[in-house]
Amino acid sequence: MTKYFFILIVLFFSAAMNAQVTHSLGITAGISNVFYKSDIKGNKNFVSIFSPTISAEYSKHNDNVFWGGAGFGFTLRQVPFYVFPTGQKAGMNIAEIWLRARAGLKIERSFTTHLPYLSLGFAHHADRESFIKDGNSSFTYLNNLDSNYTATNFHPFIEIGNKIINSTFRDEKRNVSFTFALRYYPVALFKSPIQFEYDFQQFKTVQYHIIEFSIIAGLQRNFHK
Numbered sequence: 329m330t331k332y333f334f335i336l337i338v339l340f341f342s343a344a345m346n347a348q349v350t351h352s353l354g355i356t357a358g359i360s361n362v363f364y365k366s367d368i369k370g371n372k373n374f375v376s377i378f379s380p381t382i383s384a385e386y387s388k389h390n391d392n393v394f395w396g397g398a399g400f401g402f403t404l405r406q407v408p409f410y411v412f413p414t415g416q417k418a419g420m421n422i423a424e425i426w427l428r429a430r431a432g433l434k435i436e437r438s439f440t441t442h443l444p445y446l447s448l449g450f451a452h453h454a455d456r457e458s459f460i461k462d463g464n465s466s467f468t469y470l471n472n473l474d475s476n477y478t479a480t481n482f483h484p485f486i487e488i489g490n491k492i493i494n495s496t497f498r499d500e501k502r503n504v505s506f507t508f509a510l511r512y513y514p515v516a517l518f519k520s521p522i523q524f525e526y527d528f529q530q531f532k533t534v535q536y537h538i539i540e541f542s543i544i545a546g547l548q549r550n551f552h553k
Contacts, residue, residue, distance in 0.1 A: 400428075492505060
């Protein structure tokens, strides 16, 4: 994964060969819908929807068909572990900070420009806390095994997506964009399978792989070199 990450960086810088260059700085905000695929036989998979995600981005666009960029962001993950017969859901909130580099193609239309891309990055799980959710309300609680909930420190991911922006984005002004992205984490969420105590002396072993679909809106400011 590290090798491909550096290859993507090289592709990004090689995109700056033509004279006309547009630099962009932007912020984005959106929602992510996550599929938690269980690695433990017999355990059900879970879906978590409408998790918030925000990021800051830099990108460079040239007269040729290539573009590239880099950015960092934050996503709050609500990882479900167990659903009680009453419908209550128990799990863990994880604060994820991530860094990525991406490169792609520029496809211009009459009114919009499509910027399909491939992205590679790494995520760091900065904080965590257990939760129980009952309907639309949730609260935190203490669990004796919280110290064992050690997520993978540097969690690599690969992402494919399409950024859509109006065709005049090369002008020096602010623009609004929309991005649809699919992200996959090839490494399991936790360093090793963990045991979750959902009742006194009642344990469940959990481990997941993550697949995420995001819908993101962005505001960017363009500059010409």
